[in-house]
Amino acid sequence: MLGTKFQEKSQKGKQLREKIKYNNRLGSSGYGGLLYQKKAKLGVSIKEINRSQLWLMARKNSSGGYEDDVQQVAEKIVGVTFLLLGLQ
Helix, strand or coil, X not given: CCCHHHHHHHHHHHHHHHCXXXXXXXXXXXXXXXXXXXXXXXXXXXXXXXXXXXXXXXXXXCCCCCCHHHHHHHHXXXXXXXXXXXXX
């Protein structure tokens, strides 16, 4: 049998996991690994990638698109980004 502390910790983890609405696809490397990869690939500094860009990158699927629920949020983020940059 598993210890009670482990079971409590496991239950807490399950409860937290249920609250996550938009899944990321980062795996064990997390956001740090994504930043490292993008920095190397794009040749930019970490400071040049903002949080909204990271959020979008973390949720792209293997075909480069987004799931339906994420797509709506992605469109909002892109729209706001264009407005802020004056590109629209």
